[in-house]
Amino acid sequence: MEAIYGGQQRLWYKLYLLMDDDRSGRITFDELRSMIRSNAGLQISRAEMSESKIKSLWKALDVDRNGYIEPGEFGRFMKKGEDSNPAWTRAR
Numbered sequence: 001m002e003a004i005y006g007g008q009q010r011l012w013y014k015l016y017l018l019m020d021d022d023r024s025g026r027i028t029f030d031e032l033r034s035m036i037r038s039n040a041g042l043q044i045s046r047a048e049m050s051e052s053k054i055k056s057l058w059k060a061l062d063v064d065r066n067g068y069i070e071p072g073e074f075g076r077f078m079k080k081g082e083d084s085n086p087a088w089t090r091a092r
Contacts, residue, residue, distance in 0.1 A: 012078040016071055026068035029058050 019027050019035045033054055035041040061069045061077050 012075055013071065016069075016074050026070055027061075027074070028068060032058060032061070032069065 015035075016027065018041075019031050021031050021034065022028075036044050036049060036054060058069075061073055063073050063076075
């Protein structure tokens with residue numbers, strides 16, 4: 001789990017903690033959806049991202065299909081995004 005806290009992953013871990021409303025250390029589907037939709041979160045409307053796209057995102061994040069996103073799953077997913085978009089990484 002140490003890799004999650006180092007370097008750029010530290011920013012993703014902060015986002016992970018923001019999503020973890022119940023402070024369980026795991027993210028539920030409802031917590032993910034809340035972060036995407038809520039005024040305190042990303043404020044992405046249904047027109048911008050449908051429920052089916054949120055479900056697809058969930059399936060990509062919950063790799064082990066245990067019903068939760070854990071820090072390692074989230075960190076690996078975000079790392080893939082950074083690796084596939086080096087311009088975004090440089091922009092920060």
